[in-house]
Amino acid sequence: MSETSLPAPTSADVARLAGVSRATVSYVLNDTAGGRVSEKTRLRVRAAADQLGYVPHAAARSLRAGHSGLVLMATPEITFGPLFNEFFSELRAGLRDHGYTAVLYGSRADLSGREIARAWAELRPTAVITGVTDDLSPEGVEILRRSGTRAVLTLAAKPVSGAHALVLDQSEVGETAGAHLVARGHQEIGVIMPTDPTLRLFSEPRLSGVRSAATPAGARVEPLDLDYTEESAAALAARWRSLGLTALFCYNDEYAALLLAAFHDAGIAVPAEAAFVGSDDLMLARLLRPRLTSVHVALPQGLFLADLIDRLIREPDAPLETHRVGTATITVRDSS
Amino acid sequence: MSETSLPAPTSADVARLAGVSRATVSYVLNDTAGGRVSEKTRLRVRAAADQLGYVPHAAARSLRAGHSGLVLMATPEITFGPLFNEFFSELRAGLRDHGYTAVLYGSRADLSGREIARAWAELRPTAVITGVTDDLSPEGVEILRRSGTRAVLTLAAKPVSGAHALVLDQSEVGETAGAHLVARGHQEIGVIMPTDPTLRLFSEPRLSGVRSAATPAGARVEPLDLDYTEESAAALAARWRSLGLTALFCYNDEYAALLLAAFHDAGIAVPAEAAFVGSDDLMLARLLRPRLTSVHVALPQGLFLADLIDRLIREPDAPLETHRVGTATITVRDSS
Structure with a gap:
């Protein structure tokens, strides 16, 4: 694999090839340009990045664009049945439609609550949804918020102080x-x-x-x-x-x-x-x-939940919200 | 949420509180210290980081430690049956035991093959496993490798040029x-x-x-x-x-x-x-x-696969490997 011995292309290489400044490369590739860069220049920068195979770093982009767009879904390590699988799949699609990237993060039975919050925070997620409230303490919520996570949402029987809650009883x-x-x-x-x-x-x-x-x-x-x-x-x-x-x-x-x-x-x-x-x-x-x-x-529809998460991300300082979800009713058939 | 208006703590804050240099903070928190930092200093740095709620950035850590430890599993957007759910769950546990963090990344039907490789590359994963080879072109493999991904592994009917392959026919x-x-x-x-x-x-x-x-x-x-x-x-x-x-x-x-x-x-x-x-x-x-x-x-056991991925990550320039998996046999019962 000879490619691996080549140095990875940098934004300076892109700037040189496109004949623009590194700041312009950064504006264009991180979508923070606003009206400052002409369409022609944008196209030239993108073409140069394509030619060189340059990819901006999600983390660096998050520093500039304000957030990474990652929504981290932390799930307990159990084999989910079809009900939850469908729910997660819908939520993932709903988040994608809002321009976020949903990633599922497995639990880490080897880490304490504070360590797991820190492990999540290292990815600089824009939002965290967790069904593992055992792992999430109010201190963990604070670790996440201080590292830039705009919304922390739990899906569990009880709310956690500092986080929004979907209460599933x-x-x-x-x-x-x-x-x-x-x-x-x-x-x-x-x-x-x-x-x-x-x-x-x-x-x-x-x-x-x-x-x-x-x-x-x-x-x-x-x-x-x-x-x-x-x-x-x-x-x-x-x-x-x-x-x-x-x-x-x-x-x-x-x-x-x-x-x-x-x-x-x-x-x-x-x-x-x-x-x-x-x-x-x-x-x-x-x-x-x-x-x-x-x-x-x-369970709430994935699209409803994606809308909710998008709103909570946009209003990171709004009061905490609690939503009851998972209303139970009985479907009577022949076995009872 | 008053915490959000506080600035996030930086490594300089940790260095000041612990009475050490920023380089020492970086060595200790990114586990790159080797024998250079005494146990006493390590403890002092960790205590200061804890007290301030400082979390290093996975991406920054990946620059220093050489890799992020993220293993990105890209899965098609289908509702998996129990067989694949169990497989993914075992693999996740196996990777965790090797010290990696497995994240599941949903497919992005809205992106082309080159764009999806770039979206994955933005997370700077150490390895990528994909069951969606439609999305992965040889060019996509190169984008990933040039951005620092050490191993790209497909799980599909056919190998993709440049990537290791688990062939599941x-x-x-x-x-x-x-x-x-x-x-x-x-x-x-x-x-x-x-x-x-x-x-x-x-x-x-x-x-x-x-x-x-x-x-x-x-x-x-x-x-x-x-x-x-x-x-x-x-x-x-x-x-x-x-x-x-x-x-x-x-x-x-x-x-x-x-x-x-x-x-x-x-x-x-x-x-x-x-x-x-x-x-x-x-x-x-x-x-x-x-x-x-x-x-x-x-299907291969999660532990077997985690061992394989760990080895491929450690030897990023080794020849490409192809493994046949998913041998089919018949279990005869009463219906045939």
């Missing part, structure tokens, strides 16, 4: 499932608790939600640990009749699919012997037989 | 499915073609793969367009018996689940009237009834 998911089952007369309700530790962030508030709907109605709620394996599902099916339960909130649709296959193989009738409720209302819920009753979570 | 997936069906005596084989245009990258080579296995055996292959909707699946089930086909390669397991529900509802026996083969061998394949025969694609 997972307990509402459980409450909606519990209220439905109680209304159908169930007084003995099992709640699937995935043993995958990365899912506790979701499963624990969902369990409390089921409890908060069931307890006032005098119903009993029993948490049931489950690995995401056929063996674990078969073991639960084998002891189902000894548990004295009549209904099951399955954590989500994918766990419900796993359990439905096991209950089918064990000859346990759904919903007669076990009413099933899933969550996320995926396409999968409609493909199962019996079709699965599922909690529908309305 | 989707036609092998179709060939494996076709060979299995032909061996079971099928001579009339339908192949599901998702209408989702972002999936053509996968569906077209899979179709040619089925053809290359079926044609020498004298079998007929018929492509069948399908939306990922229950309506489209029900419509195909309704005309199934008129098509004269005996087997179906379903594109992947998720499309197979959609079709299996529709065929079940239409009273078409699987495998007696329609042998089904999926692809990706997800957990879902084991949860369907009948259990789904599926093509298993062995």
Whole structure:
């Protein structure tokens, strides 16, 4: 690879080739020229940069243009289901339409909260959206803001001091499932608790939600640990009749699919012997037989969120905003 | 937000507070000190930076330390299934263990190949892995390398001149499915073609793969367009018996689940009237009834790939490497 031994072209090389000053090169390539540079000169500078393969540095550009245009999305290291994948994909497209570059940044389990904020800040993002509020302290928000991040937005159960918040209350998911089952007369309700530790962030508030709907109605709620394996599902099916339960909130649709296959193989009738409720209302819920009753979570549209982020970036000193998102409703099908 | 009106702390502020030179601050915070700075001084510099909330700039650090440590993963804007999600998640963890920061960069349908390479180059990544070779030209590889990217690696059906390549041949997936069906005596084989245009990258080579296995055996292959909707699946089930086909390669397991529900509802026996083969061998394949025969694609382990990338980064002038990945085998279950 002989190219690697050539020195990288600099803005001085571009200036020389185009016959302009380095300041003019900087104005043109960083889009900070305003009306100061003629169209003809712009074209000449761009042609020279193209010819030499010169690329301005995003970071240097951020110093001059005022911001990098990077929107850093920090996500916990869990395998997202289809619901969140679609959400992130829409958000990414919405941000792109606003001229930002969305980058997904994996969590760093090896770093403390302060260190992770610093690692994010090193990229000089214009905005940070994080679903990992465990990692983000008020001090972390300040580190980001002092390094130039204009908007910090959390997507979690609780706001973090200093940051804008999209409040996504997972307990509402459980409450909606519990209220439905109680209304159908169930007084003995099992709640699937995935043993995958990365899912506790979701499963624990969902369990409390089921409890908060069931307890006032005098119903009993029993948490049931489950690995995401056929063996674990078969073991639960084998002891189902000894548990004295009549209904099951399955954590989500994918766990419900796993359990439905096991209950089918064990000859346990759904919903007669076990009413099933899933969550996320995926396409999968409609493909199962019996079709699965599922909690529908309305995440905000990517375009709405991109508009919001764009506005927060443009008004970095505006008061903090809190938006409730992810309203839960129940889609009743044949399994409950 | 009163913090935003304070000027961001600089390395000069840190130097003043710690009572050292700016060069020493730079050595310590950018980990380029080697043995030149005592542990006591290091601690004092770090404490001063902490107290002031000073964060070095990744880009500036990359100039001094030689590289940014960013590994940019450019992915097409498609909704990945579980197989790729798990792959990316493992790769991210593997890179983190090597001290790199993996960032996922969405595609930019609005940019040309040269512009996208330049947009990536602006982040000064140490390495770029791309699954979007349509976007990457040999010229794009050169733009990246001249801006300091040490390794460019493609994950696609074909290598790109100048870049290392992981060759993932989707036609092998179709060939494996076709060979299995032909061996079971099928001579009339339908192949599901998702209408989702972002999936053509996968569906077209899979179709040619089925053809290359079926044609020498004298079998007929018929492509069948399908939306990922229950309506489209029900419509195909309704005309199934008129098509004269005996087997179906379903594109992947998720499309197979959609079709299996529709065929079940239409009273078409699987495998007696329609042998089904999926692809990706997800957990879902084991949860369907009948259990789904599926093509298993062995993607490289994230740790293996992280080791490879680390080595390529350390040897930026070594010869280009090509690795075949994603060997396809068939997992036979009850549906075929």
